[in-house]
Amino acid sequence: MTKVFVTGASGFIAQHIVKLLLESGYEVVGTVRSKEKGDALAKLVNNQNFQYVIVPDIGAYKAFDESLKQHNDVSYILHTASPFTYTTTHPEQDLIIPAIQGTRNILNAADTYAKQLKRLVITSSDAAIYSNVDERNNKLAFNEQSWNNIKYQDATVNAVTAYYGAKSFAEKSAWEFMEMKTPSFTLSAVNPSYVFGPQAYHCDPNHLNESNAIIGDLLNKHGNDTFENEVGGYIDVRDVAKAHVFAITNEDAANRRLFMNNGHFSVQMMLDIVNQKWPELNLIKGTPCSGPEDIKVLARVDNSATRKLLQWKFIDLETMVIDTVQQISSTKN
């Protein structure tokens, strides 16, 4: 069986990737931070072709060496592990350093030990494509060639800028590694916008990842509650997982960035979808139908090269929101 190594396997996106890989007939080795997390994941996955290895901190010195020495027969590596939070007060330490070091560590270990490796895919982000400021400048346009302009010394001003900076520093370091070392494997990057959607195996409404928590939080808004009307690009997690699996086997995905975006959303648009479908939830109304106006501030996105390569229709906002809410509601007590 073809063996695939997935870092951060307990994560929201990674669990979908693991599920899809197993359904596609691959053997999967996933890294997790602890035995507890590994055992819990193995129980959920419940598949003899899945096993886990423990990598407590991707940013630690030679973090992946032992596990890739042990699994030196992997054909593909998907590096999804990276911190994603907007709440830290130590952005350099918690976001930037692990993102960069984690990426360097996986590339170095792959080059040294994984001699049968054909492709390494890193989960980057649209945050590597534009800065959090430029994303909201409707005079600008971005595509698969674009990079944010955040400089290291400016990145630590707050957690959001640090996250955007971390994703471009980490992804750039991967492409630089490829140029300098010319290893025998090829590299692809997947650059998703905000990723939403149901969990692959199990939904704990009290522990949603950073992006899905936006939808989860909305479901607790009643009466005079207010909400932050966040805007941005969106993509369904099931499309993101498919893009990762596509990226490991498709020749044309080598040396490319897959910019995964299916349009823009505002939280008000999500609220309108939920209120229309489930009026009995009695959620706040906000300013219904203001969505098209909300998203006018956003820069234009051109990911036609990615869409042309992938050749499938991405899941729309309404389906994504409804499937997410349906799952969260069914697991709420």
Ligand code: NAP
């Ligand atoms: P997630 O659920 O938080 O998954 C992140 C994974 O990385 C978790 O398994 C986490 O482990 C692991 N991780 C983080 N820091 C680590 C460290 N220092 N050492 C070891 N493991 C570490 O988030 P996600 O949304 O699936 O994100 C996965 C990837 O997609 C990230 O690279 C993120 O930047 C990227 N991305 C996400 C979105 C989005 O909207 N969700 C959009 C664009 C790109 P623990 O949970 O055990 O800490």
